Amino acid sequence: MTVTESLAQHVVDSLVAELAPVLGDEHVLTSKTARWNRARVPAPFPVHRWSERVPDLVVLPASTEEVAHVVRVANKYSVAIVPRDGGTGLTDGAVPERRGIVVDVKRMNQIHEIDLENGTCTVGVGINMLKLNEVLGKHGFIYPDDPASYPCSLIGGRIGTSGWSLVGSRYGHSRDLVLSFDMVLPTGETITVGDGGGQKLTKSSSGYQLKHLFMGHQGTLGIATRATLKLFPKPEAEFSPFWAFADYETAYRAVGALPRAGVATFAGAVLFDEWKVDYLRRDDEAYIPQPSSVKALVCAVAYGNEDEVRAGGRRLMRIARDLGARYLGDEISEGDWAARHDRYATPLHGRTRNGQVAPMSWHCEDAAINYTRLPAVRVAWHGILDRLRRDYDVFDDWGMFAYTSGNTGLDYLTEIDVGIWEQELDDRAWAAWVDAKREIAAVSLAHGGSISACHGSCREGEVDLVPEELGGAYEVMLKIKRALDPNNVMNPGKYGLDRAYRTEDS
Ligand SMILES: Cc1cc2nc3c(=O)[nH]c(=O)nc-3n(C[C@H](O)[C@H](O)[C@H](O)COP(=O)(O)OP(=O)(O)OC[C@H]3O[C@@H](n4cnc5c(N)ncnc54)[C@H](O)[C@@H]3O)c2cc1C
Known part of the structure; x- marks a missing residue:
């Protein structure tokens, strides 16, 4: 590069x-x-x-x-x-x-309006969800965009990435929750995009649906400055059971059955595989360790009115129990769910091949994968990391999650967490990591998935496969980029979009 x-x-x-x-x-x-x-x-x-x-x-x-x-x-x-x-x-x-x-854009952090009757608020994009919800809570409302980076990611970044929310199965993700926003285009004109011309609508059939074009572009098509957001009543109750399983296959069946149960307050279910359970037991001091007989964990979460959550929760508990789950108790259930909103608390160390503790930073590879493909993707991804670890002693496999993206168990945000000893990452190890990332992305595509459900796919390695993933739609992306940003000033270099500016002889 x-x-x-x-x-x-x-x-x-x-x-x-x-x-x-x-x-x-x-x-x-x-x-x-x-x-x-x-x-x-x-x-x-x-x-x-x-x-x-x-x-x-x-x-x-x-x-x-x-x-x-x-x-x-x-x-x-x-x-x-x-x-x-x-x-x-x-x-x-x-x-x-x-x-x-x-x-x-952090200075643009004002709340411009809270519309209690329609249930919206209009904010500068520099505000974060934690601060916003402190204010909304006083009015009985919540803005339920809830990433694991909840305390530190901001509304503009949620628009720039089209973010994924932990409770998206109940409330939707950033794309559903951001109703409209002001956007400075790459040449300096300002437009407002939303559903049609209204700023507070959830459905319009007027014109192109440009809101979605201007979300998830990673800052390559302009800068959002002010956004109108959809609010929900602040839920009375939260239920977040955590269950242990003796094998991956049963836990996999449970993480499919829970969303399929049609519980209206269901907000998400997560499957932790054996590598993840081992890692938590070994290196995450915040976790209550489970015996080695536990090979997989599943957590579910429900939000809503007290009576509905209680009834729905009973049904979720029954489904898990019928599949052989062991409920882990209230302390770990509530504690683990609370910790999911603030994953900066992840340990800052991992292990070398011989088990030595080493300072490591966290990296997360994510993809969108259909339910039926989860087991195969899991095996392939761990295989890639295993080979990488054998050749370079600066990586650690911190295990995998599969997390419902919707409320029917169709597709899952699938994530493998990797510890990387950054200070020891020389050029050879970095090149090997980039190759591994490309392989991880290739596995997702081979299984009919998408390279990213959550973060975007701009990093070295994965970005090479974006044209393959999107096919003809990528060609349209190039045309849009060139038309809106003739001088290629807006976040150049991302998504391989420089090729939109190549001439015959360049
Ligand atoms: C511990 C941790 C946990 C995480 N968990 C999740 C999770 O659960 N779900 C999830 O979706 N992500 C998660 N992420 C990733 C990250 O938090 C999200 O991608 C988030 O949306 C980024 O927001 P930000 O404000 O930090 O944006 P930034 O990192 O500042 O920007 C992200 C992208 O958006 C562009 N951008 C920023 N502001 C604007 C703007 N005003 N207009 C246009 N483009 C803009 C930037 O150029 C960049 O391309 C996690 C990250 C960490 C570190």
Whole structure:
């Protein structure tokens, strides 16, 4: 991969001279700390290469108009712009691969309106769900977009990634919950997208359904600035049973049967495989260890009114028990579910091949996989990691989850967690990891799945297979990118979209 040089000082000076009068001097940052603080995301990357992806400057706009000004200036100088919200995205979307200007939208964190009668609120994209729900809760409402990064990912990043929610089987995912938003296009014009022209509608058949185009594009088609969100009544009750199984096959049957039961308050079910159970027992101090006879775990969750959750919960318990599950008790059930909303608590260590503890960061490979393909994907993915671990002693297999994406058990967010000893990740080990990522993605496609249910698929390795996954639709993506971003300034380098600008002789 070619490394982009930093901008010449005189170009940085010109950008500052054009941006500071509009944004204010204190909101156009060129210091080393300001830039390096926004250089990376949690996904592991070789430490010796961090300096390759540091932006030239950072701006902190406070309004849609200020964002539009930044975008126009970037076009004038042909400089890359990268939208950044919480910086928790795991596919490098907010990483400034071509340096340029990072647009950090965290100052746009106001709640502009709460419409109690219609059940919506309108917010700046820099707010996070935790803060928002603190305010909404006082009115008896909840905004139920609930990723495991709940305390630190923000509304704009949820739009940029089209995020996946832990309770999506009950309330929908970001795409269902974000009703409309203002969007600064790559050339600086502003539009509002939603269902039709209304900002508070859940269904319109008027015109193209552009809302979905402008979600999940990883900042390559513009910057969302203000969003209107769908609210739900704050649930009275939560039920989150956790069960142990003696083998994977029975647990697999349970994770399929629970959503198929048609319980209206059902919000999700998760299957933890044997590798995951081993890892939790071995290295996650927050987990209450289970004996080695436990080979798989399943957790389910239900939300709603007290009487409905209680009745639905009894049915879920019966289904699991009939399949031979052992209920693990209230403490682990409630504790584990609470911990799912804040996975920054994952241990910061893993194991080398001989069991030595080593400092490791967490990486998550995710895919969307149909129920019937889960067992085969699991075997293939662990096989890939096993080979990688044999050749390079800087990786650890932290096991797999399969998590319902909808309320019928059709497809699952399927995830393998990998510990990576980042400081020891030399160029050879990184290249092997990129190959493994490509193989993991290839397995998902071979089983009729999608490379990502959750994070997006922009990282080295997986991104090579996106044209294969999308086929003719990828060609349409290239045309849209070129039409909306003629100067290729908006988060260039992501999703292989540079090929939209190739000429015959380039
Ligand atoms: C511990 C942990 C757990 C996680 N669990 C989940 C999970 O359960 N579900 C899930 O979906 N994800 C999960 N993630 C991944 C991540 O939190 C999500 O992808 C989240 O949506 C990113 O939000 P962010 O605000 O951090 O965005 P960022 O990382 O800042 O940005 C993400 C992408 O969106 C673009 N973007 C940012 N702001 C805007 C904007 N205003 N307009 C347009 N584009 C923009 C960026 O350029 C980038 O491409 C997890 C991550 C971590 C670290």
